[in-house]
Each structure stands twice: as C-alpha cells, then as structure tokens.
Amino acid sequence: MPVLGMLRASFAGQQPFAGLTIACCLHLTAETAVLVRTLTAGGALVHLAASNPLSTQDDIAAALAAEPGVTVQARSGVDRGGYYEHIHRVLDSQPDLVMDDGGDLVNALHEARAELVSGVRGGCEATSTGAARLRRMAAAGSLGFPMIAAELSAITRMIDHKYGTGQSVLDGILRATNTLVAGKTVVVAGFGPCGSGIAERARGLGAQVLVTEVNPVRALDAIMQGFRVMPMSAAAPLGEIVITATGSREVVGAAEIAVLPDGAMLANAGHFDVEIDVAALTAAAVEVHPAVRPHADEYLLADGRRLILLAEGRVVNLVAAEGNPAAVMDTSFAVQALALAWLAGAVEGQIGDQDAPRGLVLDVPASIDAQVASLTLASLGTRIDELTDAQLRYLQSWRQGS
C-alpha cells in the first residue's frame, strides 16, 4: 500500500493526531491494519471495533492489539449483542474523532452515549449506506458533529466502488460457485458506481447484463453504456445470476423469488444484508441445503426450482472473496486518513484552526482527492503534464475567448 506508506512517513513528521483518540468501526482486515498504523504514526490513539463479524480476521486483530497505541474489540462471528458490546467498549475511549463504515458507531454514539457527542470533533464515513443514514440524521438536526462522506470522493467512487467492487464482487461469485459467467444472463440491481462496475466486469466475462434502476438518470446512463434496462419484475425471470447493489431493501423479494429461473444464483454487494429478502426465501423453501459449496446455500422450492443464495445475502465480495484488493483500499484509506487530518485541523492550509460546521455531512475537499491521485500516480511511476503559465492565464481569464 504505497500511498498509505507515503502518508505514514509524512504523518510521522507532522503528527496531525498528536494527543487525539480515534474510535473506528471498520472491516478488520490486513489493509485496515495498515491504515491504523498510519494513524498511530501521526500520533493517534486508535480504538478499533469490527464493522462486520464475518469479515473479521482474528489473526490481524490479535497482531494489531499487540501494537502500542491500539486497542481492538473484535472476534470473527460474534452475534449482534457482541457486535454492539465491542462498539460500546470502543466508545468508552471518549473519542475526539471517529471513523465509521455503515454508520453503526455514530448511531450508537448518538442514541446510547449522547454524553460523548460534544467531545467529538468530527469523523469520516466510508460507505454510501452509512452516509445516507448520516444525511437523514443531519436533516433531522440530530447529528452532533461534522462527518465527511468519503463515498462522495471522486477517488473513492472511481477506484473503490467502480473498479474495486466491480472486480471483487465477480471474484466472490466465482469463488463461491465456480460458474461460467460467459453466456449467462446477469441482472444487476442499481447502477451507481458499484453496480456500474459490476455490470462492466460481468459484461467483460461474456455475460448478457440487464440493469434495474429507480433513478432515471442512472437508468439512461446504463442504456447509453449499452446495457438493457428494465424493471426487476421483467428481469427476474431471466436472471441466472442476480446481483444487488442498491443500498435499499428487499430488491429481490417474494415476487422475484416466485419467478427466478431454476438454478439462479443470488448475490448481494450492498452494505446491509437486506437487499435480498432471505426471510421470504426461507419461507418459500421446502428444504434448505446449507453450504453446498463454501458460502453457497441451496434453497429447494415447492415447485422443484433450486435457488442458490451466496454469502447468506451479505456482501459477497467480503464474505466469499477477500474484499477489495489492497491497491484499492490504499487509495480509499488515504482519502479517509487525510479527511480525518483535515478535521483535526492539522493539515496546513486546508482548515487552519477553524472548526468544520457541526452537524453537517461534508464532501471530501477536492484538494484531498487531488493529493491522493498525485500520490497514486507517483507510486505508479506515472508523470503527467503541467499547465504552462500561458495556459493557466488563459484558463483563468474571462477576457480571452476564441
């Protein structure tokens, strides 16, 4: 992760987090460990809980917990009670800054630990779904500190959601099923950055890709990119592989389960496990054959059709594969680390000693995207042109035309 490596070296000199405590709720993976080391190199005390018990790597958790300046509350497979207990133990640290992935830590902080809210300078949210929850909190006047939505960063949407998730979701499906994608009809629900990346990668493997959307602009974009767009009611009977990436719920529900073809495989890429209605699938089944392959459960329906649910309807790329490749997390975490440093008021020329407005969901400053892009290009050994003085003057002037 060369970009975080470069940031770690500069943070070690600048100490942007000197004396600050950061509470994190993130997927507990090796890449997250590199992020945590970047934050501690910058002077932070980091308290880390896992944002998904199924993606927790216990060996990484143990190794991180042994490092100075870090505590870890995580164990793979803990139940819901254990998950929230870990979040509360992390909040016991009385954080100055927070990093969240899905919004559960910020939510618990406001709902159950309101006495801590005033002490938090701000934080960063990694996912679209978490950011959407934050925006609802902000609209209701219930968000007590500024949160930066990393998902809106141009870098994150491009590298992480589109190219990273696009690839790793297909990777998860292939590992769980070893199916031949070429010639299959793949339905992708949602054409945001994630869905469009998944659709492109499925097409690259030779699938016929159908897209479902509720947003007319995104639907039009899918058509212009050469995908067929139709309602889920029309796509479901054709879907040999159905992938949800909407951030919404019950996108594949009882009505779709009733018409999906025999052998259809169902996978979810959205943050929460509510996009495929697993309860409806269970209710429709006369028999469930768990783990016919690792992370693939077969549901036998009364009419003899078999549907294959991957990763129990949870994020398929994290459960059945290894999530995003390290190179993707390198850029995403670099954006988040710089965003936190910006909130800490420590990156010269970006926020100075001013507080960011409380209770708002903020975009990642464009300068941070540019900084991460420049570092990534440097890590790739790629040089780009610079504007000449004459070009700069021309572009800045409104007097010069044709």
Ligand SMILES: NC(=O)c1ccc[n+]([C@@H]2O[C@H](COP(=O)([O-])OP(=O)(O)OC[C@H]3O[C@@H](n4cnc5c(N)ncnc54)[C@H](O)[C@@H]3O)[C@@H](O)[C@H]2O)c1
């Ligand atoms: N698996 C991963 O590694 C990973 C990575 C990043 C984001 N995510 C998650 O993936 C989901 C999508 O992320 P994104 O960045 O593309 O978000 P996005 O909000 O930009 O795009 C989601 C799209 O789904 C559409 N949509 C909503 N409800 C729908 C429905 N019922 N039917 C069809 N389309 C519908 C929306 O109109 C939107 O265009 C989110 O839950 C996000 O948290 C997962």
